[in-house]
Amino acid sequence: MTFQLTQIDFQTILPSMIMFGMGMVVLLLETLRRSGSTTPLAVVSLLSLAAAGYASAVQLGWGGQGFSGSVIADDFSLAFNLVFVTATALVILISIPYLEKSGLKYGEYYALLLFATGGMMVMGSSLDLLMIFVGLEILSISSYILCGMLRADVRSNESAMKYFLLGAFATGFLLYGMVMIYGATGTIHLRKIGAALAQPEMYSNPYIWFGMGLLIVGFGFKLALAPFHMWTPDVYEGAPTAVTAFLSVGPKAAGFAALIRVMIEGLGRMHNEWDMVFWVLAALTMTLGNVVAIQQNNIKRMLAYSSIAHAGYILAALVVATEEGLGAILFYSLVYVFMNIGVFAILILAATPKNERLTFDDYKGFGYVSPLLGLAMFVFMLSMMGIPLTGGFVGKFQIFKAVVDQGYIWLAIVGVLNSVVSVYYYLRIVVVMYMQPQDSKSINEKPAFSLPLAVAITASLAGVVFLGILPAGWMEFSSHSVSVLVASF
């Protein structure tokens, strides 16, 4: 029996291959490392991220498909690749001092981050349910391990175990949904699913509905949308702080990339059916995230709920599914990377090996102890609230504008009310920093200078302010990138 071998188009998966390959190189280098710090491995990882980012940037505008059409290097996936690379690079920068402070001497940490980034790139660039699933699993399993890296810390173990069990459960939903859709349409290729849905009898096939419901539940778990968010606070609180920073930005952006692909290219024709589902999920997610965040005293936990709320805002843009809305998702993902990792960088800088400094009381008078860091925190909080001249404002404005333009007025009202609620807990940290006197328990020494953290905070600050004042470039680029999606409606 003879058959044609598939053409191997390595260019189409070049960025993710760089990530996987360099992850293995980092593993090999780890075996050569006798003792001493893991910082050289971090430098290698940063260089490979730069290479992957460069490879993505060079391919912009290409749109080549490979491996029987199961992956595509179009501007949508490449733009998301740039977001992933930025997020992971910032996370590696904040990890270098974090690993030193927490005495974590595993070089595998960086290898796992690279593998996870490769998985995210696979998720964004696949046109086929199977590849999305494999990419998601690479990302998830790396994340479970990263959460449990602090083995002497019970909360870190709890975090990894909880994430693993609930993540495996969610994977079951996702896979079952994919199987149902395959059963109904006879294909796992998203564009062929889209084409199959053009037949009216397919549209009323119950398996499609069942599969779509299960897919939404599965993605809801992975993206921590209410009411599937139960794992988030415990996992985020227990995981090493640098990993929490990664979890709250990278996997979310990747999950949204894959969700957009599935919902627009695959099930786009059923938009009138799924938009109300996402409407309810978005409203629930923002409200729950914001209302519960108010009651938190631990900043890491507060940021966990805040990330749930931000996922809700982003989801609101998916409801409208217009070019404008989807572009806003890409725009907001990058803004969120900068502002969230910026806050985590400050938390890591203020932490000491003895005390992680994660309660609000620790930051009493912090604005006077370290004026520059206080100012940076202030700007990040303004951006989280969505105050003009920061990236957060432009992102939220775009999302709500797209939502209103399509007539989902109530969703926009819920979103804006939620932004108002969020001001309370974001401003609380500013009030604590500037208006409450220091006491013996709060931070009373200026944190020691650390080059990687200084770079990370400066870059995040620059990103937030730049996207706030001159958003046009990235805004146009993001709406251009989503225009290459083959919407099937």
Next chain:
Amino acid sequence: MNILFYLFAVLAVLGASSVLYMRNPVYCTLSLVGAFFSLGVIYVLLNSEFIATVQVLVYAGAIMVLFLFVIMLLNVETEKRFPFRWRPPQVIGAVLAGVIFVQLVGLFANPRSQTGPLADYPADRLAREGTVETIGQLLFTDYVLPFEVISVLLLVAIIGAVVLAKRRVKNEGTEGQ
């Protein structure tokens, strides 16, 4: 054929539910073996001999033996009981489960759900070309990329096992205590 299907379908469901109801973990594992084996028979009835063989060899064989080893090595102590009580979350959960059950019954009773489109590989074509050949061919043509990328997934899982389980916990990672 139909009788065989119903027989093994019932056996699979019985096996799966006795995993939940059995008290002794070894019995649970053994009933899971039974469930996997019955699923294997159902695969044969669906003309998927290769998947049936793999199901029995890998799941019912290798993985369940590992399960048994782990259970026996862990030396499970006296059973811990978690008394069940009807509290609001349980009530809500039961109501939702009931609603979904009714919907599923409606779904599968719907005559439309009996007729799906034929995929590229219907039973007669598989019988002509052979299941193993077809799977092998697909793995190296259309699905070569997932096939290869799964190796990264396995590598990550191995790293996880080594990082989380093999090394001794010294005094690393004591922050926050």
